[in-house]
């Protein structure tokens with residue numbers, strides 16, 4: 049008689065950080081760099097594999113349902129190293145039968161043959177950065193691809209039978225006009241991806257782009273124009289069958305990113321690689337943004353060497369974090385669930401403060417559920433800082 053092996057473990061997301069890129073974009077402050085020698089690729093994979101092996105026992109009761117390999121640009125890895133990584137993930141964790149398995153990919157780093165091999169190994173979702181379909185805007189961002197390169201890579205992914213693809217777009221880019229943004233959106237829609245993410249460009253301190261903008265080198269779209277781009281994109285995407293489920297994320301029904309939803313729902317996830325964050329077993333921890341600290345930490349088994357923060361989250365921070373993350377999603381905060389989780393009345397505390405933003409059209413309250421309207425999403429950071437009280441040291445004050 050056959051025994052069917054079932055996977056009943058607790059759900060978990062696995063994140064793997066590959067900190068390498070083909071070149072550094074001018075706006076980017078992620079932990080990523082262009083390696084001087086290709087030897088570092090396989091050393092990093094060796095380290096990741098060793099690190100995963102050390103978690104095998106701690107994860108025995110878990111059955112991960114999402115895997116996300118991000119970066120950096122994971123697709124700059126030589127295919128043999130990439131396939132070794134996938135094999136190690138499958139070997140060390142009891143993955144669910146149909147996990148969502150995402151890889152971040154950039155145009156010019158993927159082709160039909162390699163993607164076919166990755167798909168056969170288990171990859172079933174790609175996230176591709178377009179950002180803009182306008183050449184001048186792409187150059188200002190320091191992206192190495194043209195719109196034509198992007199289209200070619202996207203079509204290669206389709207030919208390789210990858211049936212779940214996200215495209216990243218940006219608004220608020222130097223030189224961008226309302227019209228050029230709409231052209232980029234139409235370019236994206238023509239490709240018919242399953243998922244679209246639209247981010248506002250953040251000028252991160254210390255990046256070359258932030259310095260150029262501060263020096264007045266670039267014409268920038270005004271805040272009003274950026275809001276119009278975001279607001280109208282939500283409408284256009286809805287008309288094309290993409291449902292907004294988070295501030296920046298839109299999907300055809302059934303194609304919401306299950307891995308990212310874990311972050312916003314405060315579910316458990318385990319990160320590997322320099323700069324990776326985890327929320328596991330009640331602990332939140334992250335690794336230093338340094339590949340050498342990470343390698344030394346894993347290879348010489350020195351947690352202090354590689355770990356940045358390691359803490360059990362106190363209730364007051366969990367509440368603040370819960371509200372901040374849940375309000376990012378269009379499903380918002382349900383006051384009944386809040387009471388079940390924290391034993392506190394949301395409507396009389398934070399809900400009351402959120403209601404101040406209802407007349408202006410920023411917040412809606414329906415049946416005990418508080419959520420942002422599109423206008424509210426655009427200024428969500430400001431509203432949340434008004435609603436959540438922070439101490440002088442940046443920690444959150446419980447109502």
Ligand code: SF4
Pocket residue numbers: 068069070071072073076077078080119120121154
């Ligand atoms: S490709 Fe992505 S991770 Fe790499 S430099 Fe550009 S924005 Fe940063």
